[in-house]
Structures are given as C-alpha cells and as structure tokens.
Amino acid sequence: ADESPTKSWWPFPIYDSSSGTPKDAEYTPLDKAEKPYNICVLFPHMKDSFWVAVAYGIVQQAKAEHVNMNLYEAGGYENLPKQISQFDDCMASGADAIVIGAITGAAFKQKFAEAKAKGIPVVGVTNPMPKDALPAANYVDFVDMGSVTAKGLIANLGKDEEANVVTFPGPAGSGWAEDFEKGFEETVKDQKNIKILDKKFGDSGVAVQLRLVQDALQTYPNMNVIWGTAPTAEAAIGAVQLAGRPDMKIISSYENQAMLDALNNGQILAFATQYPVAEGAIAIDQAVRLLEKKPVIKLVQPKAKVIDQNNVKSLNMDLVLAPTDWNPEYSVTAK
Amino acid sequence: MSDVNLAAPADPSTVKAPDEKRSLGTEWLRQLALPIAVLLLLGGFGLADQRILSTYNLLNIAQQTSYLALFAMAQMVVILTRGFDLSLGPTVSMVSVGAALSMAAMGGADANGLLVVVAAILGGFALAGLCGLFNGIVVAFLGVSPLVATLGSMNITLGVATTISGGRPVQGIASSFASFFYTGTVFGLPAPIVIALVVGLVLYVVLSRTVFGRSLYIIGTNPQAAAVAGIPVKRLLVYAYMLCSGLAALGALMMTARTGSGQPNLGGTLSLQSIAAAVVGGTSLAGGRGGVGSAVLGALFITILSNGMNLTRIDGYVQMIVLGAIVILGVVIDRLRLETR
Amino acid sequence: MTTAEGSGAPKDTAEPLLVLSNITKRFPGVLALDGVDLDVRAGELHVLFGENGAGKSTLINVISGTFPPSSGSFRFAGRDVGELSPSEARTIGISPVFQEFSLVPSLTVEENLFLGRESATGGFLDTRAMRHRARELIDELGFDLDPKARVDRLSRAHQQMAEIAKALLGKVKLLILDEPTASLTERETGRLFELIAKLKSQGVGIIYVSHRMREIRALADRVTVLRDGRHIKTLKAATVTDGELVELMTGRRIDVLFPTITHTPGTPAIEVENLTTADGQVAGVDFVARAGEITGIAGLVGCGKSELVRAIYGIEPVAEGTVRLRGETIEKLDPRSSLRRGVAYFPASRGAEGLALTRPIRENVSMAALDLPRYQRGGVIRQFAERALVKPIMETLKLRPPNIERAVGNLSGGNRQKVMLGRAMARDLDIFLFDEPSVGIDVGAKVEVYEFIKRLVEQGAAVVVVSSELPEVLALSNRLYVMHHGKIAALLEGDQRTEQNVLSSFFEEEKREKAA
Amino acid sequence: MSSTVALPAHNTSSASRDILHSLLRVGLLPLLLLIVVVGTSLMSPYFLGWLNVLNILRMASFLAIIACGQALVIIAGGFDLSVGAVVALSSVVTAKVMAALSTALGGPELLVAVLGVLAGLGSGFAIGLFNGLCVSRLKVSGFVVTLGTMSATAGIGLLLTNGIPVYGMPNSFVKAIGRSQVLGFPIAIYIGLAIVMVIAFVQRRTLFGRYVYAIGGNQEAAVVSGVSIRRHLVGTYVLSGVLAALVGILLTALVGSGQATLGGDTMMLQSIAAAVIGGVSLRGGIGRVEVVAVAALFLTILSNALNLLHVDSRLQPIFLGLIMVVAVALDEFSRRRMSSV
Numbered sequence A: 001a002d003e004s005p006t007k008s009w010w011p012f013p014i015y016d017s018s019s020g021t022p023k024d025a026e027y028t029p030l031d032k033a034e035k036p037y038n039i040c041v042l043f044p045h046m047k048d049s050f051w052v053a054v055a056y057g058i059v060q061q062a063k064a065e066h067v068n069m070n071l072y073e074a075g076g077y078e079n080l081p082k083q084i085s086q087f088d089d090c091m092a093s094g095a096d097a098i099v100i101g102a103i104t105g106a107a108f109k110q111k112f113a114e115a116k117a118k119g120i121p122v123v124g125v126t127n128p129m130p131k132d133a134l135p136a137a138n139y140v141d142f143v144d145m146g147s148v149t150a151k152g153l154i155a156n157l158g159k160d161e162e163a164n165v166v167t168f169p170g171p172a173g174s175g176w177a178e179d180f181e182k183g184f185e186e187t188v189k190d191q192k193n194i195k196i197l198d199k200k201f202g203d204s205g206v207a208v209q210l211r212l213v214q215d216a217l218q219t220y221p222n223m224n225v226i227w228g229t230a231p232t233a234e235a236a237i238g239a240v241q242l243a244g245r246p247d248m249k250i251i252s253s254y255e256n257q258a259m260l261d262a263l264n265n266g267q268i269l270a271f272a273t274q275y276p277v278a279e280g281a282i283a284i285d286q287a288v289r290l291l292e293k294k295p296v297i298k299l300v301q302p303k304a305k306v307i308d309q310n311n312v313k314s315l316n317m318d319l320v321l322a323p324t325d326w327n328p329e330y331s332v333t334a335k
Numbered sequence B: 001m002s003d004v005n006l007a008a009p010a011d012p013s014t015v016k017a018p019d020e021k022r023s024l025g026t027e028w029l030r031q032l033a034l035p036i037a038v039l040l041l042l043g044g045f046g047l048a049d050q051r052i053l054s055t056y057n058l059l060n061i062a063q064q065t066s067y068l069a070l071f072a073m074a075q076m077v078v079i080l081t082r083g084f085d086l087s088l089g090p091t092v093s094m095v096s097v098g099a100a101l102s103m104a105a106m107g108g109a110d111a112n113g114l115l116v117v118v119a120a121i122l123g124g125f126a127l128a129g130l131c132g133l134f135n136g137i138v139v140a141f142l143g144v145s146p147l148v149a150t151l152g153s154m155n156i157t158l159g160v161a162t163t164i165s166g167g168r169p170v171q172g173i174a175s176s177f178a179s180f181f182y183t184g185t186v187f188g189l190p191a192p193i194v195i196a197l198v199v200g201l202v203l204y205v206v207l208s209r210t211v212f213g214r215s216l217y218i219i220g221t222n223p224q225a226a227a228v229a230g231i232p233v234k235r236l237l238v239y240a241y242m243l244c245s246g247l248a249a250l251g252a253l254m255m256t257a258r259t260g261s262g263q264p265n266l267g268g269t270l271s272l273q274s275i276a277a278a279v280v281g282g283t284s285l286a287g288g289r290g291g292v293g294s295a296v297l298g299a300l301f302i303t304i305l306s307n308g309m310n311l312t313r314i315d316g317y318v319q320m321i322v323l324g325a326i327v328i329l330g331v332v333i334d335r336l337r338l339e340t341r
Numbered sequence C: 001m002t003t004a005e006g007s008g009a010p011k012d013t014a015e016p017l018l019v020l021s022n023i024t025k026r027f028p029g030v031l032a033l034d035g036v037d038l039d040v041r042a043g044e045l046h047v048l049f050g051e052n053g054a055g056k057s058t059l060i061n062v063i064s065g066t067f068p069p070s071s072g073s074f075r076f077a078g079r080d081v082g083e084l085s086p087s088e089a090r091t092i093g094i095s096p097v098f099q100e101f102s103l104v105p106s107l108t109v110e111e112n113l114f115l116g117r118e119s120a121t122g123g124f125l126d127t128r129a130m131r132h133r134a135r136e137l138i139d140e141l142g143f144d145l146d147p148k149a150r151v152d153r154l155s156r157a158h159q160q161m162a163e164i165a166k167a168l169l170g171k172v173k174l175l176i177l178d179e180p181t182a183s184l185t186e187r188e189t190g191r192l193f194e195l196i197a198k199l200k201s202q203g204v205g206i207i208y209v210s211h212r213m214r215e216i217r218a219l220a221d222r223v224t225v226l227r228d229g230r231h232i233k234t235l236k237a238a239t240v241t242d243g244e245l246v247e248l249m250t251g252r253r254i255d256v257l258f259p260t261i262t263h264t265p266g267t268p269a270i271e272v273e274n275l276t277t278a279d280g281q282v283a284g285v286d287f288v289a290r291a292g293e294i295t296g297i298a299g300l301v302g303c304g305k306s307e308l309v310r311a312i313y314g315i316e317p318v319a320e321g322t323v324r325l326r327g328e329t330i331e332k333l334d335p336r337s338s339l340r341r342g343v344a345y346f347p348a349s350r351g352a353e354g355l356a357l358t359r360p361i362r363e364n365v366s367m368a369a370l371d372l373p374r375y376q377r378g379g380v381i382r383q384f385a386e387r388a389l390v391k392p393i394m395e396t397l398k399l400r401p402p403n404i405e406r407a408v409g410n411l412s413g414g415n416r417q418k419v420m421l422g423r424a425m426a427r428d429l430d431i432f433l434f435d436e437p438s439v440g441i442d443v444g445a446k447v448e449v450y451e452f453i454k455r456l457v458e459q460g461a462a463v464v465v466v467s468s469e470l471p472e473v474l475a476l477s478n479r480l481y482v483m484h485h486g487k488i489a490a491l492l493e494g495d496q497r498t499e500q501n502v503l504s505s506f507f508e509e510e511k512r513e514k515a516a
Numbered sequence D: 001m002s003s004t005v006a007l008p009a010h011n012t013s014s015a016s017r018d019i020l021h022s023l024l025r026v027g028l029l030p031l032l033l034l035i036v037v038v039g040t041s042l043m044s045p046y047f048l049g050w051l052n053v054l055n056i057l058r059m060a061s062f063l064a065i066i067a068c069g070q071a072l073v074i075i076a077g078g079f080d081l082s083v084g085a086v087v088a089l090s091s092v093v094t095a096k097v098m099a100a101l102s103t104a105l106g107g108p109e110l111l112v113a114v115l116g117v118l119a120g121l122g123s124g125f126a127i128g129l130f131n132g133l134c135v136s137r138l139k140v141s142g143f144v145v146t147l148g149t150m151s152a153t154a155g156i157g158l159l160l161t162n163g164i165p166v167y168g169m170p171n172s173f174v175k176a177i178g179r180s181q182v183l184g185f186p187i188a189i190y191i192g193l194a195i196v197m198v199i200a201f202v203q204r205r206t207l208f209g210r211y212v213y214a215i216g217g218n219q220e221a222a223v224v225s226g227v228s229i230r231r232h233l234v235g236t237y238v239l240s241g242v243l244a245a246l247v248g249i250l251l252t253a254l255v256g257s258g259q260a261t262l263g264g265d266t267m268m269l270q271s272i273a274a275a276v277i278g279g280v281s282l283r284g285g286i287g288r289v290e291v292v293a294v295a296a297l298f299l300t301i302l303s304n305a306l307n308l309l310h311v312d313s314r315l316q317p318i319f320l321g322l323i324m325v326v327a328v329a330l331d332e333f334s335r336r337r338m339s340s341v
Ligand SMILES: Nc1ncnc2c1ncn2[C@@H]1O[C@H](COP(=O)(O)OP(=O)(O)OP(=O)(O)O)[C@@H](O)[C@H]1O
Pocket: B341, C027, C028, C030, C031, C032, C050, C051, C052, C053, C054, C055, C056, C057, C058, C059, C099, C410, C411, C412, C413, C414, C440, C441, C442
C-alpha cells in the first residue's frame, strides 16, 4: 500500500458549510503542491484505529501532493498542555502550515492568533473548532453526528419497538462527549418509543467502560440499547454475553477497526462514521491550498453516516479505516 | 603502637582540613551533575538539529518550562514536608474554569481592564485556596496520608471542575487578562517567563530565608523533632498545602490566558508530571531535601527532552520509550550527588 | 554484682582471637580511623575508650562487616578475614551490639532477634521454634522484655535489651558491646554484667565501649585508648588509674566528674498536682521543682519518669491534673507555648525527637528560637544575626569540629548532645527538663554538660534531671524523686539521697504492690 | 534481687494488647465496608443481585491482585508506578503471541493459550526485573525508576499495536478464562482469592515476607543483620510486575481482545490507593495484604454503588473523594484512639 498513493477518492461528496449552512458539494484535491512545504500535524493521540485512519489519509495525501509532513501526538485527551507545547514546537521547527486535530479547539484561541501573526496557516481536522477561528477546517459537527446515530437507531427499530437507552458518551469535560450526547438526546426527544434511562460519562478506555456497562446492566434491567463510544461498544459485547442478554442493541458513536469487525460478526447493531481517512486527506489539501493562495473551502463537513448490516458491504471502507497492515508513519519526506 | 602524646592535642578540624578541601572539589562537580546533564542534552539535540538552539526555540523552551516549573515548585513545597499533591492537576482545571466563569460574570471578553483580571485572580485563588485548605486539614489534623487525602480531593476537584463548567470550555477571557498573564512582555521577555522567574525568586527567598521555609525543611527532615522544638507543625502543613494550591492556581491562570478559554480538562496529567519534574530535579520524596533549583531543573530537563524529541522528529511511541529511559538515566546521574552521604 | 577479676584470665601465649593491623577508614571529608592496631584475646574484656567521634563505633563496624576498611587487614580465630559481610561475621562468631540499634521498628522483638538467621525450612519460617528459643533466651538473660512486642512501641531501654539479646542468640566467639548500658538502669546493668562474666569464663572475647568509668573499672582486662581515629595506647586495666585514662583520652586532666553545685532553692517553678497522662504511664503524680536547684527523677525503666517531664512540656497528652508554672496554671500544654514561657525540654532520643540530622548545626540550634525577633524580622530570618548568635554558643560548648554549617548527622554522639544544649542557649529560658542528659557522651563532654547544668542552676534556673544513671542524679540533684509504676515512690532530700535509699524505695514499692 | 521476676501486670496487659493489636491491624475498614453494603442494598434492589455481586467480586479481584503486588513493593519501601502500563503490555503481548501462534500452529488451542499466557507473564516479569535491578543496583528511587518504565512500557505496548485492538486469540481461552464459571463464580475470583491468601501466607510465614518487612522497616538494620537487600527488593518488583501482567491477561480474556490502553493511570493510582487505604505505610515496613484486599473491595463497591444509586456521573467523583477521605480519616482516628487506650 506504501508506494501507490490513494486511488482517486475524489470527487468526494461533502457539505460546504463555509457560509454557516451546509450545502451539498464535492471535494477534489490538487494534483501536486508547487513546493515541498513543511506541514506539521498535531493529534490528540494515536492510540486507536480512528486516529490511525486520519493519519493514513494525511500520509497518503502528503505523498500524493509531494509535501513534507511531521506528525506529533499528545498521548491522550488528558494532555492538553502537552498539545499546546507541541503547537509551539511546530512553530519553532519552522513549519509552513499546521494541521491540528485539537484536544479542544477552544483552547487554541491564542495559539491560532500567534500562528496567524507569523503567517502560518492552520487547518483544523476531525475535531470541531470555534466558529471562524481558522482559515480552513474540516470536521463533522459532533452534535450532528450524535443526531445521525440516533436516526440510525430509529431506522433500525421496529415500528412499536420500545428502546430503553443508557448512553455512554465518553469523558466528562472533553467537549466532544457532551456534543455527541446533545445531538443524540435532541433527536430522540420526540420519539415516544425511545427513552433515555441514564447517561454515564467516563474515560473512553475499555476497562473503565466495561465497569460502567456492567453496572448499568444491573441498575437498569430494562435497558435494551447501549449507545456510546467505540470502547463502550467493545466492552459491551463481552459484558452483554456474560449477562446473558443477546437481545441488547449496541450502537457506537464512532468507528474503529473493532467496530467494523463486530458489525461483520453481528455483535453490534451499527456504528457511525465520518470518513476519517478522507478528513485527513482533505486537511492536507486545504493546507496546501492555503499556502498557495488557491481557492479553499473554509469549512468542509464530510457527510456522517450510520453503517449497519444493510450498507456495510456497499461502502468504500478505504475512506473509513486504514488498511489493517498499515504501520503509522510519523513523517513524510517529499521526493 | 604510638606512644602517649600529651602535647597539645591536634585539633581534628585542622588535621582533617586538607582532606575535606579535596573532596569539596568533587563535591562541587557532583552538585552540578544534573545541570551539566541538562546542558549536554541541549547541546546534543542542538547538534542533531540546529533549529533547537535558535533564539526563537530557546525562548519557546523557556516559556514552556515556566509553566511546568511553576507546577513543579508547587509540588516541591509539599514534597519537602514528606507529602505530595495529587489534586494539583484537577486544581488547575478547576481554577481555569472558575477564573473564566468569574471573568464572564464580570462582563466577559468585552470587558477590559484591571477589574476583570482581579475578579479572575480572586475567583481562581479562592477555589484553589479551599482545595489547599482541605488537603492541609485532612493531612495535618486528621492524620490521613497525603496520598489518600489528595487522591480524595483530586476526585472532588475533578467533579467540581466538570460540574461548574458543564464539561465545556468556558469562553469570555478578557484581553487584559490575556495580556497580563500571557501576551504581555517585560523588557522583551514574555509574561509567563517573567512571572515564573519572579515567583521562583520569591519562593527561593521564602524557602531559604524565612522562618516558614526553614520550618518546612525541618518538618520534612524530622517532624517529631520539629514538634518538640515548638514548631507549629500542623498549622505550617496547612500553609504548605495552601501555598502549593496557590502556586498551582497561578500556573492555571497563566495557562488559561495561554489557551484563551477556561478548560475543564486543563490539568489532565499535571499532578504526576509535576511530581516527576520535582523528583527528577532532585527533590526527595522522603522529605527535607530539594528547593526551587531542583524544581526548575527538573522542569527544564523534561521540557528540553520533549522539545528536542519533537524537533528531531522522533516518533510518538518511541518518544515515550526514550523519555522513560532518559528520566531514569537523569536520576542515576543525579544520584552521584548523593554518593557523599 | 559481678567482679571482673578471676574469670577466664587471658592467656598471653595463644594467638589472640582478633588481630587488627593498620586499619584505616576514610569517610568523605573525615579520616575516621587512621592505622589502628588492636588485638583481643579469648576470654578477655577489652575496653575501647575514647572521646565522642574518636572512631570506636567505626572500628566496631569494620570488625562486624558493616563496611570494609579503606585499608588494613585483620585476622579472626586464626584465619585471615578478607571481604566480610554482616552475615558472614555472624557466622564466624562475631556478634555486635550496635550503638545505633540494628532493629527494625515495625517488627516484633522476636522477629528482630532472628532477623537474618531465621530458622526456616525451604524458605518457610519455623515460627514455633523461634518463639520458643526467643522466650528461652530472654528468660535466661533475665530481661523484662515481651518477645511479641513491636520494637517501635518499646522504650529505648527495652530496645537496648532486645539488641543485646539479638547479639547473644547465635554462637558467639567475639561479643561487641557499643555502649550497651547507655539507657539501662541498675537492675538490667547488673544482669548484663553477670552475663558478661559467664561469657568470659566460656572463653568469649569481648569488646566493650562505654563512657562510664565505673563500668570500665569493674569489667575491663585491658583498655585501648583511641583519639582522633588513632590508636594512642593499650594498657592493663589493673595498672592504670581513671585520671590517667581520661588524660590519655582527652589530652587534658579532668579531676572531678561531677561539679559541686550550690543550690539556692527559691520559689516553685513547676508545680504538678495529681497528674495522669492519657496513656496511664503517669498516674496521679504530685511534683514540685524550684528555681535555683536541680530536681532529680530516678526510677526503673518504664516507670514513667520520662513521660512526666514530657507531659509538663506538652508532648504527652494529659488526662487529668494541673500543671502550674511559676504559680500560673497552664490550661493547654504544648511545646510552643512552653518555650515561650521559658521551659525547655531535652529528649532522651536525640535522633528521633531532637535533631533534624540532614540539616546544618546552625539550623538545629536556632530551631526552637526562630520566633524571637533576634533571629527573624517579619518572618524573614536574619541570616547574619543567626550565624553570629549560633557560632559563639557552639564555641562555648566546644563543638568539634567547630563548623556550624555541617549536617548534624555527621557529628559524634557527644557533639550532637552539644547541639541540643546549644538550643537552650539560643533563647532565654529558665526551666530546663533534661531527659537522660549524658546518654552516650564521653567523659569530657559529660563534664561540660554538668558544668552547663551547674551554670544554669547557679544563675537561678529551675532544672529537672531525669536519669537512669543513679550516680548522676544522686550527684546532681538537690531533691530526688523516685518513681515506680507511674507514681512517686519517694522524695529524697539532703542526706537521704543515697543509692541505698533509692533502691530500697523500689523494693518497698514492689512489696506493697505484691501485697495489694 | 530475683531477676527473672516478670511483672504480672504487664503480662496480662500484653495478652489483651495482642488481641487489640490484631483488631487494630484490620481497623475500621471492614466495618465501613459493611455499612456501605447494607446502606446500598437498602437503597438499591439491584445491588445484591447475583450478577452484580459477581461483577463486583471480579473487578475487586483484579484490583486486589495488582494491589497485592503494589503493597509488597511499598512495604519494602518502594513504589511501582508501572503496574498500569504492565497491564496494557501483557494484554497486548498475550493477545499477539496467541494470535501469531494460532495462525502459525493452527492446532492445539491449549498449547497456544499456555504459551500466550507465559509470554504475557514474561513481559510483566521482565519489566519487574528491570525495575528491581535499577532500584537495587543503581540505588535510584523506585518512584522515578517506575515512572520511567511506566512511560517506556506504555510506549512499547502502543508501538506493538498502534493502538489497534489485537484479535485472534483462541476462542476457548476467552471462554475458559474470561467468561466461564466454576461453582457459580468466575475464575478470576478464585485466582484473586488464591493470590491474596498465598501472599498473606508469604508475609507471615516465609523468609521472603519477613525480609520485605525488615527492608522496608529499617534498611540499614536489615543490612547489618545480614539480609540480602538486593535480592528481595528485586523480588518485590518482579512479583508486582507479574501480578499486574496476570491482571492484564485476565482482563484480556474478559474483553476478548488485546488492548494497549487497558491499564493506564487509573489502575496504577487505584492500586496505590487500595494499598494505602488498606493500611500499608508509604514509609515502608507496615501492611497486610488481606486488609489491602478488603480495601480493594471497598473501592470497587463504592463506585459500583454510586452507579447503582443513580448518582450523576459528573458528581460521582465528588462523592468518591469525600467518602474516601472520610473513611481513611475515621480509620486513622480509631487506630489512634485504640492504641492510646
Ligand atoms: N557514615 C559516616 N559518614 C561520614 N562520617 C562518619 C560516618 N560514621 C562516622 N563518621 C565520622 O567518623 C568519626 C568517628 O565516628 P564514630 O562514630 O566511630 O565515633 P565514636 O568513637 O563511636 O563516638 P561516640 O562516642 O560518640 O559514639 C566521626 O568524626 C564521625 O563524624
């Protein structure tokens, strides 16, 4: 997979939300950059296949456009100060542009201003940014994505089938967990047959989620839907088996390799995707366009989608996850 | 066998003087082991990539160090008394959110001027002070081990931070606040560096020149002896924990200015990192040994290490391994200093 | 009691049990031993005599394998001993009783006795056998020691017993006793001396370190004098006088150990009524100490004499009773306010309660006086003033080496005690509570401490001396309280203050308790 | 004077003191545990449900196993921060080895499972050995060494997997170890119980246990008494590493995949908390693993109870922290009260 850059994945259907309201559009990247720019990439972490997928898109696109790329990961969502320091290090290392998957977008207000003052364009990828904070960004709105998963649940529910949901949005205080939850709640609010029994915030690791799910299984014997992060779903698969509840519906609010496998094995009902590989690729292209002062879509929003048994076969998984045999590369040198 | 010598007895101090002098030389070298290691580290990275020694990056390192150094100093104060503060990280989060909220209450981003800054400072320090007071009372008066006490308050503070912020960033940082704690400069030096320098200097004086500081060392070395000597051990322990939280709060305000918003997860893993920095710099967890120098040195060491690894493009996971190895190495070098004892 | 003569007279012909030649030990900054030669014969009690810091303990540590000498060699039982580890030393029959105890505080006496040589099969402990053996040994020694008690809950005297028992557990060829009686009272000391006599008759060689002339007189066959880490002379005990020994040791003459003190009793400085401590160690005690005199407290180990003064100072919780200082009833006793009222306390365990060992002498001296304006202004320490105040204090006390910036941990026992005394001179005080003021310090230092106490009293201070060393309290005090099981058994004044009376008041008390 | 006269008063009091002391060792913790159990079962009908009880016991076993190792290290005067990372590493190694062997050998699942488990335990052994050797040979503080290995171990785990779960373990392994039950209880509970009992025995009845106490209680005394410090220090770290690895394997079997994020900081902090709440002194020399196991149960039940009682998950840390502090303060208070009687 190394030598052949991504098959032409464009034109890729997206929403152009630059104006504030999403409009249907298609994304087509540049062929090649004019110069081998240095692009610095910041990730919250590389501890799951989701971010590995974003990295895959970034690496492939950097190779395709012949730019230099360096990727730094902060080691987890709890390391905000570290990511801020890495941003400084990026600027100090003479980057031409920065692509950032921010731990929290709001925390970089000052840093973005500094980059702007130094003439370094910054592109936001995957994680949401405050409005107009950056010259270009691409991410799905997490509230939207929560809502998409809710719609997926509704679609998979029989007409009068009751759904008693406990939600496991992720770590409290992360921002994204709260947004996911909000989108989900707002969408199911009007559904008579769907009831949210409780919401359980907690660190998005399998061990922590396992305890939360086990406790919820005991607290709410009538729970029949588990909605939460990918680790929640992973933990839930085992816990549900142990508790003898094969009827449990498990929905994950985002994608990773485990979710894909579990869906194929029929262990979960559905998961949502925001096309992380495409996001990574688009971010690099946006950065190059900014550097070359070419027209750029300010806010690209991939069309988030729920993947379930029905559509999993027909989907282009190359834009969702990295190939299983791909080893993350932290830097790309332009040839 | 030597014969009886009833002539004036040789004064032991003069007899042994040459010996003592010679070892003083090596003693000096030993004391400087870690600073030299830090310089070597910087030099080594500089050889690998010259951007590391650019003025811009050196300033960058200094600025990054100033935050970690503040937290390490905070931690060092309680480590001196044989304690530590696991609630430091969450305190940072809580103060960040609290300060942002009190600023928002004073009129938010549009409000300009001293009033907002004062409100933020008061709000932040009040919250931190409460946390420090809690820690101090639980440790000193209830006799709970510092680990459990601050593990408890860590959870409490975490809960408070996420609850009052609703788990979201708090907007509305006034520009006067940002300039006071972040963007402003004094003689061309960025505000964070200046603040850290001033605090470091003041803390140095407090620890080495005041009754309070002296007492902390004695409490850490031998709490029973301190009590027998009439030092109000319990009260001073409370002060120490409050000072720790206060310094953490100051760091939190600086970081809040740096991020431009109140962040409920700003503290993250700072508790452990600050302990690590203090200990790597030579503060002893057994109490009574350490100082501003050790905290700053430790913070500098860790900052240079990660800055250097970033600029020399070492892969993320490999960085973790290298960091681990070098931390151990650094302490082995530092141990040379203690060979004397 | 025991006599030293007769038992196992050393045979000069056979090779000595232990031969040290040219032993040198260098610590960073200190030459602790400088080419020391020494031999100890089987069945001989060989006293090491020297000032604090002369190198006695260091020599003992070398012999028992704690650390190797920097140079020099030694032979034991006819064999050259090369690298020696502590456990090897024990196996070949060298059994030390250390000055700084080698006990683990969180373990029981029994567990400590067997530490490092437990009876075990395949890694599993044979607890029953060990318990039995421990009990047997302690009974044989006649110590009033509970083998199941945790060491950190024991008094120093009991710890001392445990340490001695530990040394005698295995097969002993050379027994080393580093100030074994430093905190024992007459009774235990007597038992120990009987034991020593028995061991000598069995051909055990003994190295004995003590600062008590009386013991040296009673026990020694030969005496080796060390000074500044050098071997000065080895003499037959029978042919040397105390004065000569002391002169050899210090290089100067000391005529009298105990100074003549003029007591001029004045108003009561401390009045204690019906005092009972929370732990019951002191039960309903009435006690008075006057200005201008020394009030002594004697009693067996565990009688509560320490607790009494500790309660007065405010570190032992009080259950009931009143304490009046100069007529004023004190509601809340705590060290800080005691110091403010001019009361000072000198703990018996200087290591545990007195000194911050890694801190400089200067800080340890000024430690209890930092609230005074002469040391600080507005909480900021006046560094130069502090140095200028502490230096002359330590000069008067003849600190050696006279460098107040060294860590206290590097000082010898006597000098550590001087640091404690220095603390008393660092602020104006007039009530002094001494708990075992001369534990572990050399004759020269003792004289200085006694002189110090004498000066205090003659300047009109009230001094209380708690001591296990009967001659000491008898010689120093004007009035002497004898305690027994937490109560005052007797108050001896004037001519009544004799060793005989003190001992008989113990007995009477014991008899009365038996009867009840 | 008859010297063998034992004071009768003292002997009787020492007998009753013995009983008191054995009570004191356990402290108030079991009582508090009982209160929480009774209280929660009154308020939530699900608390005493069979499955919930099993869940609690299983989770408590995991924590207890790690905490036992941690306790031994702390009793010997050290600290093991690397346990969380070892859990993750052993999970990854076990799963990877099993997956690789499964594809390579195809056949005997038992053999594959055994080799995988051995590999996992081996990784824990290796890290523990490294920790132990560094601490005992280089005489560096355990805190810093294990801080370093924590970072490095986590890095290795991630490097091996890129954070992607490892599948492909034999099904029978997952079924047998992770999900099957014997006499109605999951295997993990038996393993946990056995380990606590064995270590409790080791502490009381073996040379190793005795020496661990001695080294932590007074290292110098242990040295002059001829105890080999190095060997036993290394032993505690190795044991801690292996036990953490064991938990990694058990968790892997439960979850069904190898995960590089399984342990993390939480495991590490919780194991230290369980040890300290269970009466292990951070200054070394004191502590019993059976009490530590009770503390592990206490912590597990506490968070389970908060969930079952519908406490808002943002407020939960506040409750958890407060209860923890209050529990330990009460325990400490009663200990002091009783020992002064
Ligand atoms: N571990 C050590 N490190 C450095 N110096 C030491 C050490 N042990 C002893 N010394 C020094 O060596 C010298 C001899 O000390 P030692 O303890 O042998 O004296 P001593 O004769 O036993 O005195 P005392 O009568 O007070 O017990 C002293 O100057 C002491 O400060």
